[in-house]
Amino acid sequence: MRASKDARSGLWPSTLRDARSALLRVTVIELRESTLPNISHERASVGFAPDLGYRLERPANAKNQERNAVTTSASAPLPASVLEALARYDTPTICNAMEIVAPERRLIGYTVKPLVCPFPTLPPIVGYARTVAIRSVLKSGLSAEEQSKRRIDYYEYVGTGFGPRISVIQDIDGPDVGYGAFWGEVQSAVHKALGCLGVITDGSIRDIPQWAPGFQALAGSIGPSHAWVHAESFGGEVRVAGMTVRSDDLIHADSHGAIVIPYEIAAKLPEAAELCGRRETPILDIARSKDFTLEKLKDALKRSSEIH
16 A cells, blocks of 8 residues: 555644544635625535535534635636546447557556446546555454544544545455445444545445435445444545555546546547547437448448547
């Protein structure tokens, strides 16, 4: 794993470390000083708007509630409008567009093994990765106090940084991958509150009927127990279903799977996706026509190849 404990401790400001015993919750705010009226956190946390960002807020009785600048969209590597544009396309279309913009990535950067998606009708999600390695077959060697501290450190990591975020979790139990579920009713609700749009994991999930509404999931399996599941590390490099992910990587995902999008080409993908659509149109039109013939297909293929 790439990040050391010291490196992880630099991911959040000292004010959050001092307040780590407080319950964290995420609210969506305008980057201007006034808060946005008539919009719920639940609705905004699963969508995009160019002037929205995330902040961490301590309980109402905490003093000097303040905006954490590192969590605002203004500090993100990409404008929110780019993420919004990418979210208009499904993940296979983004993969097609990637082949045009970055053909050298045809064999890398996306999931290549099947994952279970209990919510296939949810729209695509686009966000920055929060990476975790878990295991469940072996009991954690930490004391109860150390485990509690590790859990708060983990939630601080997940709930800070530019957003929106997607949790990417590798189960490192080898042949026993998915033995115990890290994800269920509680974790889906907590991660949604912390600003995540969904989870991508090769581990198992559970509590599907009680799952947080609108929170997407791609998982290696569905199972009943959490066994001894715990986070071994977070903030480092993980590999899930053949896709290598680093903390803060931009991820696009839907029921088909997920893909990592390099920052430098993200803004080029929507235009390339439109080009893919234009090239497919003449082929689909004739294939779906009652007047289909092989000769008309040949003509459609020729016209498609001439679209640039």
